[in-house]
Amino acid sequence: MTNNYNPLLEMRNIRKDFFGNQVLTDINFTLNSGEILGLVGENGAGKSTLMKILFGMDIIKETGGYDGDVLIDGKKVEFNTPFDALEAGIGMVHQEFSLIPGFTVSENILLNREPKNPNFASELFGDRLDTLDYDQMEARAEAAIDKMGFSIDRKMIITNLPVGHRQFTEIARELSKEQLKLLILDEPTAVLTEKEAETLLQSIRNMAQNGIAVIFITHRLHEVLDVCDNVLVMRDGYVVKNVPAKETNVAEVTKMMVGRQVDTAASGSARDFSNSRNAMTIKKLWVDMPGETVRNVSLVVKEGEILGIGGLAGQGKLGIPNGVMGLYDAGGEVEFYDEPIPLNNPRKCLDASIAFVSEDRRGVGLLLDESLEWNIVFPAMQVQNRFLKKYLSGWITWRDEKSITNITNHYIEKLAIKCTSSKQKSRELSGGNQQKVCLAKAFSLNPKFLFVSEPTRGIDVGAKALVLDALKKFNRENGVTIVMISSELEELRQICDRIAIVSGGKIAGILPAEEPSEAFGMLMVSQVK
Amino acid sequence: MSFGTDERLHKSLGSKLLNLIKENSVPIMFIIICAISIPLSGFSISYLINEIITRMGRNIFLILSLLIPIMAGMGLNFGMTLGAMAGQIALIFVSDWQIWGIPGIVLAMIVSIPISILLGLLCGKILNNAKGREMITSYIISFFTNGLYQLVVLYMMGPIIPIAHSSIKLPRGYGIRNTVSLLNMRQSLDNLLAVKIGTVKIPVLTFLIIGLLCLFIIWFRKTKLGQDMRAVGQDMNVARDAGIKVERTRLISIVMSTVLASFGMIIYLQNMGNIATYSSHSQIGMFCIAALLVGGASVDKATIGNVFLGVILFHTMFIVAPSAGAAITGDSMIGEYFRVFVSYGVITIALIMYETKKRKMKSREGKLLELAQREEEKAN
Numbered sequence: 001m002t003n004n005y006n007p008l009l010e011m012r013n014i015r016k017d018f019f020g021n022q023v024l025t026d027i028n029f030t031l032n033s034g035e036i037l038g039l040v041g042e043n044g045a046g047k048s049t050l051m052k053i054l055f056g057m058d059i060i061k062e063t064g065g066y067d068g069d070v071l072i073d074g075k076k077v078e079f080n081t082p083f084d085a086l087e088a089g090i091g092m093v094h095q096e097f098s099l100i101p102g103f104t105v106s107e108n109i110l111l112n113r114e115p116k117n118p119n120f121a122s123e124l125f126g127d128r129l130d131t132l133d134y135d136q137m138e139a140r141a142e143a144a145i146d147k148m149g150f151s152i153d154r155k156m157i158i159t160n161l162p163v164g165h166r167q168f169t170e171i172a173r174e175l176s177k178e179q180l181k182l183l184i185l186d187e188p189t190a191v192l193t194e195k196e197a198e199t200l201l202q203s204i205r206n207m208a209q210n211g212i213a214v215i216f217i218t219h220r221l222h223e224v225l226d227v228c229d230n231v232l233v234m235r236d237g238y239v240v241k242n243v244p245a246k247e248t249n250v251a252e253v254t255k256m257m258v259g260r261q262v263d264t265a266a267s268g269s270a271r272d273f274s275n276s277r278n279a280m281t282i283k284k285l286w287v288d289m290p291g292e293t294v295r296n297v298s299l300v301v302k303e304g305e306i307l308g309i310g311g312l313a314g315q316g317k318l319g320i321p322n323g324v325m326g327l328y329d330a331g332g333e334v335e336f337y338d339e340p341i342p343l344n345n346p347r348k349c350l351d352a353s354i355a356f357v358s359e360d361r362r363g364v365g366l367l368l369d370e371s372l373e374w375n376i377v378f379p380a381m382q383v384q385n386r387f388l389k390k391y392l393s394g395w396i397t398w399r400d401e402k403s404i405t406n407i408t409n410h411y412i413e414k415l416a417i418k419c420t421s422s423k424q425k426s427r428e429l430s431g432g433n434q435q436k437v438c439l440a441k442a443f444s445l446n447p448k449f450l451f452v453s454e455p456t457r458g459i460d461v462g463a464k465a466l467v468l469d470a471l472k473k474f475n476r477e478n479g480v481t482i483v484m485i486s487s488e489l490e491e492l493r494q495i496c497d498r499i500a501i502v503s504g505g506k507i508a509g510i511l512p513a514e515e516p517s518e519a520f521g522m523l524m525v526s527q528v529k
Numbered sequence: 530m531s532f533g534t535d536e537r538l539h540k541s542l543g544s545k546l547l548n549l550i551k552e553n554s555v556p557i558m559f560i561i562i563c564a565i566s567i568p569l570s571g572f573s574i575s576y577l578i579n580e581i582i583t584r585m586g587r588n589i590f591l592i593l594s595l596l597i598p599i600m601a602g603m604g605l606n607f608g609m610t611l612g613a614m615a616g617q618i619a620l621i622f623v624s625d626w627q628i629w630g631i632p633g634i635v636l637a638m639i640v641s642i643p644i645s646i647l648l649g650l651l652c653g654k655i656l657n658n659a660k661g662r663e664m665i666t667s668y669i670i671s672f673f674t675n676g677l678y679q680l681v682v683l684y685m686m687g688p689i690i691p692i693a694h695s696s697i698k699l700p701r702g703y704g705i706r707n708t709v710s711l712l713n714m715r716q717s718l719d720n721l722l723a724v725k726i727g728t729v730k731i732p733v734l735t736f737l738i739i740g741l742l743c744l745f746i747i748w749f750r751k752t753k754l755g756q757d758m759r760a761v762g763q764d765m766n767v768a769r770d771a772g773i774k775v776e777r778t779r780l781i782s783i784v785m786s787t788v789l790a791s792f793g794m795i796i797y798l799q800n801m802g803n804i805a806t807y808s809s810h811s812q813i814g815m816f817c818i819a820a821l822l823v824g825g826a827s828v829d830k831a832t833i834g835n836v837f838l839g840v841i842l843f844h845t846m847f848i849v850a851p852s853a854g855a856a857i858t859g860d861s862m863i864g865e866y867f868r869v870f871v872s873y874g875v876i877t878i879a880l881i882m883y884e885t886k887k888r889k890m891k892s893r894e895g896k897l898l899e900l901a902q903r904e905e906e907k908a909n
Contacts, residue, residue, distance in 0.1 A: 057808040082770070098765055098767045098770055099767060100760050101764065103759070103763070107756070108575045112768075112773050114753060114756060119784050127751070127753070128754040129750070130752060130753050131752050131753075132751055134751075209738075284902065286895070286902050288894050293898065295898065295901070329891070330895075331895065331898075466595050483852050494556060
């Protein structure tokens with residue numbers, strides 16, 4: 001480029017690590033006014049972190065800043081707070097709504113930027129006593145809504161508004177800012193119906209024609225290809241490719257998104273259980289788990305198999321075990337060996353010999369300030385009355401400390417839990433070892449059926465292999481049916497027999513684990529909502 | 530969060546009516562209690578109206594001071610007791626200076642402003658560190674401040690803070706007597722411009738002042754600060770992200786409430802005609818909050834209408850309950866017991882209802898999900 005031409009935004013050699021964990025490596029791209037850039041990648045690819053850097057979010061600064069340069073109109077900038085970014089003309093619509101529920105659309109569009117009239121009191125006590133100019137407010141809200149090209153009722157209270165319209169309210173809020181030059185949309189179509197999404201795409205085109213640059217983050221690939229000028233594909237913190245949308249297609253982009261450098265195909269140990277008994281039958285399950293809503297899921301788990309449940313974050317895969325186990329409000333039918341299991345009642349599941357290793361290790365999984373012994377035997381003691389000694393024909397029960405220590409030491413050895421003794425507090429262990437304690441806790445219940453949710457999240461490679469191995473062994477040796485939920489497709493393909501992919505709260509498809517990654521990738525984005 | 534599918538959940542007229550009754554169950558309950566006890570008490574209508582109007586003039590200003598913190602999402606502010614203390618201290622000074630009548634009332638209000646601002650700042654700062662637990666925190670702060678108040682009034686007034694007139698001092702020479710007479714100030718606000726209709730006396734000036742405060746509150750809601758308070762009250766994080774200074778806004782709302790409460794206390798005491806130095810303020814917060822809740826307010830929503838309805842219903846019950854109780858059981862103590870019992874009861878019910886409403890909102894999400902699923906099945 002020549003010296004007298006500067007793109008609106010340029011990001012140069014952006015690098016970012018969270019405490020030594022590299023999440024972004026050498027990100028380079030440029031964006032011109034009126035251009036639409038699609039940003040795609042799996043969860044954890046680094047899209048959100050990149051946008052957080054651009055938007056000056058506090059978390060970046062708190063974790064040690066970033067390397068590289070952000071240039072706006074050719075000038076290097078450094079945003080310390082989102083307000084600096086807003087000042088420079090960058091607007092962002094976040095995934096979670098940021099609206100005041102009891103305010104009207106207009107009030108929300110102009111939140112904290114309301115037009116005001118000075119009066120007698122404000123002369124005396126400062127401008128916060130200015131009265132609001134409601135006519136002007138309506139006019140400016142109207143103008144912003146017009147710019148968007150999708151009409152919403154300005155006078156409606158947010159709580160009474162359909163979810164899609166709330167999204168448009170947020171976008172109108174950004175558009176009402178006069179200095180807006182660049183708009184970042186983080187999964188804006190996630191909550192929209194198909195028709196609303198089409199309207200949104202049209203209004204994105206309108207914005208671009210008016211000279212506003214747009215960064216569009218989404219999992220709906222056809223939308224990206226439909227509306228964007230360029231597509232930036234990210235994977236594992238790298239830019240895999242930056243290509244004009246016209247020169248690529250959904251299949252190619254999917255492949256770039258999920259394809260690992262070396263396709264460590266399934267271990268080849270996937271087995272066929274189609275003739276086995278049904279261990280668990282789930283019918284029409286819905287689960288109201290915030291951020292992981294499950295809609296109308298029907299699923300059959302065969303006795304003795306390892307079933308994987310995969311999918312992108314926020315699509316509902318975590319809702320399935322949490323709903324069945326009664327941790328979140330759920331409805332539908334669940335049968336366990338032809339016996340119905342009541343929902344919303346964790347105790348009944350435990351009594352039926354179903355165990356659950358939660359993804360929320362520290363919140364649900366562990367008694368952080370208790371010893372490993374307690375952590376491992378607590379459910380068995382509570383649910384199955386084991387590890388107890390009875391005196392006076394059962395009138396008094398005592399903990400059987402000796403057998404507790406024995407079983408704990410057994411698991412410490414078997415799972416190679418690194419600890420000072422079986423009396424150490426679980427809080428003091430590393431993440432990977434805590435995860436092993438969670439597994440030991442579930443194993444000690446001797447369950448017939450085990451849900452394992454995100455067993456390898458946040459633990460290192462060595463511990464990961466051990467955990468997966470332990471699960472596989474538990475399945476093979478004790479004949480326990482396992483349902484494993486994980487965001488990492490490759491690890492599911494390593495140990496599972498079949499993998500169900502959840503997308504948009506529903507089962508998009510179930511495939512044998514040997515199918516190629518791309519097939520799963522296609523399912524993942526098939527019904528993204 | 531709720532969805533646009535709201536209407537599908539309760540659409541029939543019958544269920545709408547049921548909803549209306551459910552939402553206003555507390556006022557309806559009190560209307561029924563009053564309707565039953567008024568004939569039993571045997572009071573004449575003109576006596577009742579006279580009493581109620583007196584009590585409206587006495588209490589409404591105080592209760593209105595509760596509205597602003599509710600708007601800012603800080604719940605029912607027991608911190609108003611602090612304002613009441615400030616008002617009392619100011620009145621003690623003014624009666625020591627022997628300034629009576631309207632000038633005395635105006636001077637007391639002026640003196641109370643710095644004291645109540647100071648106490649309001651203290652309370653507001655603490656409450657900013659106890660977000661989400663404002664009610665219980667402000668309740669305990671009021672007990673703590675009561676200790677400070679007693680220190681000042683019982684020990685410091687006399688030796689440190691000059692008090693000239695022995696008529697308000699304890700016989701030992703320092704500290705304030707249990708009762709400070711405001712005889713020369715008694716109802717001077719109420720009597721100025723008072724109008725008599727039949728046997729009913731209407732304190733026009735007091736009502737004018739209350740009217741002005743109502744207008745102020747309505748106007749205030751339309752100011753930038755009022756808008757910010759509403760935003761902070763509904764979602765602190767969203768407000769913060771939009772650049773509103775959350776802590777400062779909350780602080781201002783508490784200070785405003787405390788100052789208004791001190792004015793309210795002065796109006797209350799001029800009507801009573803004396804200060805019970807060590808007890809006037811102690812239950813005022815609870816009675817005001819109970820009256821507001823009886824009027825149909827909740828922890829997160831209260832209107833001027835709630836204040837008026839609440840005062841009328843709550844105090845009608847106050848007036849008639851002892852006689853009605855005596856008529857039924859032959860023991861007037863039962864009515865006395867009943868009013869305290871009811872005050873605490875109403876506050877407890879309001880708190881429980883607030884929590885269940887929140888939980889209901891949550892389970893409704895699940896129902897909507899189920900509904901959407903069923904409709905989808907039908908469509909296929």
